[in-house]
Amino acid sequence: MHLVRTQLMHRRYAAVLIAALALALGLLTASPPPDAFAADNGRWSVYPADKTDKEGREGKEGTNGEAGKKGGKDQAHRAYFRMKADPGRTVRDKVTVSNLAKEPVTFLLYAADAYNTPRDGGFAVREPTEKQRSVGVWTRLKRSEVTVPAGGRTTVPFSVAIPRSASPGDHPGAVVALDKRVARAKGTGVGIRQAVGARIYLQVNGERSPGLTVQDVRFDYEVPLVPGLGKDATVTYTLVNSGNVQLEPRVDLKAKGLFGRTSFDSAGNKLPAELMPGQRVRITQKWAAPPPLDWGNVELTASDEGGELVESGSTAYRTVNWGVLVTLALVVLFLVVGVVVRRRRTRSTAQP
Numbered sequence: 001m002h003l004v005r006t007q008l009m010h011r012r013y014a015a016v017l018i019a020a021l022a023l024a025l026g027l028l029t030a031s032p033p034p035d036a037f038a039a040d041n042g043r044w045s046v047y048p049a050d051k052t053d054k055e056g057r058e059g060k061e062g063t064n065g066e067a068g069k070k071g072g073k074d075q076a077h078r079a080y081f082r083m084k085a086d087p088g089r090t091v092r093d094k095v096t097v098s099n100l101a102k103e104p105v106t107f108l109l110y111a112a113d114a115y116n117t118p119r120d121g122g123f124a125v126r127e128p129t130e131k132q133r134s135v136g137v138w139t140r141l142k143r144s145e146v147t148v149p150a151g152g153r154t155t156v157p158f159s160v161a162i163p164r165s166a167s168p169g170d171h172p173g174a175v176v177a178l179d180k181r182v183a184r185a186k187g188t189g190v191g192i193r194q195a196v197g198a199r200i201y202l203q204v205n206g207e208r209s210p211g212l213t214v215q216d217v218r219f220d221y222e223v224p225l226v227p228g229l230g231k232d233a234t235v236t237y238t239l240v241n242s243g244n245v246q247l248e249p250r251v252d253l254k255a256k257g258l259f260g261r262t263s264f265d266s267a268g269n270k271l272p273a274e275l276m277p278g279q280r281v282r283i284t285q286k287w288a289a290p291p292p293l294d295w296g297n298v299e300l301t302a303s304d305e306g307g308e309l310v311e312s313g314s315t316a317y318r319t320v321n322w323g324v325l326v327t328l329a330l331v332v333l334f335l336v337v338g339v340v341v342r343r344r345r346t347r348s349t350a351q352p
Contacts, residue, residue, distance in 0.1 A: 036240065046095060047095070087204060099148035102150050102336060104150055105156055110176055111200070112135070113136040138166075139160050143156045169203070177194040211245075212242065214240075215313070240280040264287050290317075297317065
């Protein structure tokens with residue numbers, strides 16, 4: 001799960017591109033545990049410490065977080081930090097940074113709030129310079145900078161102090177290891193800094209209120225002059241998490257055209273990551289090769305994983321060029337009228 005979010009700072013010689021501040025999904029390496037559960041970019045990985053990790057070297061001390069208390073093989077290697085506590089309590093755990101490179105690397109460590117990328121709904125985290133509001137503010141790492149030897153790993157304790165005024169619900173975030181080095185992108189004068197982070201899923205106890213909204217469903221299609229020669233159409237919509245619980249929404253799209261015929265059916269669409277509280281995501285669904293002469297409605301249904309929340313939206317669509325149809329109708333009418341007039345003239349001439 002890479003951190004892949006980028007930001008260009010337009011400077012001629014010392015521009016910095018912070019690549020890797022969005023947690024990408026499904027990019028796990030094939031290395032053995034614990035790295036098999038780690039977020040990594042092929043050069044270093046970040047993951048919750050297991051029961052053999054001490055600060056700075058291997059040991060026998062376990063983690064102090066809630067997940068670490070359970071022990072056992074299932075808790076020896078964790079993919080994420082999962083925490084649950086009351087307001088006013090402090091949760092403690094440890095994070096491990098593993099250096100897969102052949103030279104030592106110095107990393108900056110920091111905690112950050114998470115959010116959904118607006119365009120595709122991916123998991124992303126705030127940069128160090130951005131304002132943090134929950135996990136990024138409440139988390140304190142014992143060390144903010146570590147130098148990890150080649151092929152080695154370092155474990156750092158941290159604590160999450162949840163204020164008494166914290167709102168109940170889910171508060172996602174991450175512990176991020178940012179490479180201090182600035183590399184130069186090939187063929188440009190832009191520098192690149194990369195980061196990898198281990199996700200934190202923090203649940204503050206209290207009333208849980210899930211909420212899901214569908215907004216602004218639109219159909220976009222460049223109707224061709226000649227039917228059947230148009231490009232692909234798109235259906236765009238916005239999903240909003242209006243509650244305080246993370247959701248895994250499923251979206252079903254169906255287009256019903258002339259005579260109730262189903263022209264398009266796309267079921268089970270999901271986001272790359274959970275839809276976090278207070279976040280909105282604008283999604284574009286491709287409709288390949290829509291029918292050349294059709295019109296009707298696109299119906300959208302969004303539901304959460306448990307099926308307790310169901311929201312819907314719709315929009316009208318058409319794939320026919322009315323101007324072309326009217327022109328064709330006029331041509332046909334003209335031909336028909338011409339044939340009728342010629343027949344009448346022929347009959348009139350044939351009479352004695």
